[in-house]
């Protein structure tokens with residue numbers, strides 16, 4: 595079918611900026627029916643080596659050190675905002691004011707105020723958005739959602755959610771922007787818990803009340819040197835500075851429809867490496883999923899019989915977007931593939947005018963939950979989550 599070019603701009607060429615760019619490259623191959631074909635016009639980063647990479651490896655036609663040039667570029671109709679959290683609000687507000695659609699990374703700002711400002715700007719401009727809640731797009735998560743929404747698990751009674759990660763388990767890991775309040779906002783609550791909360795809300799609906807605790811487990815880290823030093827950089831010796839936001843958070847949850855449960859997030863686990871997952875229990879069955887085994891879903895249907903218990907269902911063409919990537923079952927999909935699904939939802943949202951991708955309004959609901967958890971952690975008391983709006987409403 596004929597396609598129209600969609601001029602794309604990128605703001606920040608870090609881990610996520612590179613991944614967004616690869617997804618634009620791949621999206622028409624996996625979704626040939628799309629009426630839009632991304633053209634990589636201009637990328638911005640403050641670091642020369644990232645700009646060089648954007649031009650030479652990613653194929654952007656132009657590069658700049660000033661993100662405002664991306665926003666102002668007449669050939670750009672859609673912008674990927676993959677900058678650190680402290681820039682989300684200013685950049686997204688400018689992009690929306692310019693009437694351009696945007697795909698922004700979670701958590702959408704440092705605070706709920708930032709997320710409100712971004713959601714309001716998108717609404718006022720009438721632009722389509724996408725947010726990097728990529729774990730939603732795993733085919734096994736889609737299968738779990740189908741089992742829940744079709745009632746095959748019965749009434750959902752309780753849940754255990756988690757995101758246990760080791761990216762900051764190394765005490766000499768550099769004190770990147772993620773550990774500083776003025777640049778990241780919350781710690782693991784903003785960074786990883788937002789993913790876990792979004793996944794739970796996507797599967798079970800809004801979280802209405804929380805009680806939480808938080809802890810900083812590695813209180814000092816080495817200061818980074820010059821250059822693109824991420825939290826993966828290990829620095830021996832040299833000056834250190836305090837970690838300003840939480841390494842660990844745990845919460846008790848109540849959902850609007852009646853389920854209750856727990857959720858936990860850590861960036862300092864030794865053992866679990868990237869375990870975002872859930873175990874969801876209903877009166878007629880249960881499902882369990884762990885991103886470290888992304889293509890497997892543990893499913894138990896029914897309450898009796900000699901073979902009662904979990905069995906492993908491998909992802910296959912009947913599950914979510916799997917068939918876009920592989921023709922037969924049990925051929926592993928990857929993290930990068932989830933981002934291609936997200937790119938497709940973003941482009942389809944622009945093409946049809948219908949918000950299909952996870953939206954900034956949904957990111958705002960996750961932001962309210964984690965902000966309420968942070969407030970609750972001051973004394974552990976129960977607090978209601980303000981303005982809970984059903985997640986998944988855009989899908």
Ligand SMILES: NC(=O)c1ccc[n+]([C@@H]2O[C@H](COP(=O)([O-])OP(=O)(O)OC[C@H]3O[C@@H](n4cnc5c(N)ncnc54)[C@H](O)[C@@H]3O)[C@@H](O)[C@H]2O)c1
Nearest residue numbers: 606607608609610638639640641676677679699700701726
């Ligand atoms: N969806 C996910 O699974 C996921 C995973 C990782 C990160 N993220 C999110 O993506 C965002 C970026 O994280 P990352 O890991 O890619 O960060 P990163 O540290 O790898 O890269 C950040 C980049 O921003 C650039 N930058 C800094 N200031 C800038 C400015 N003023 N103008 C232009 N560029 C500037 C840096 O030079 C660097 O290249 C964060 O909001 C993070 O929460 C999401």
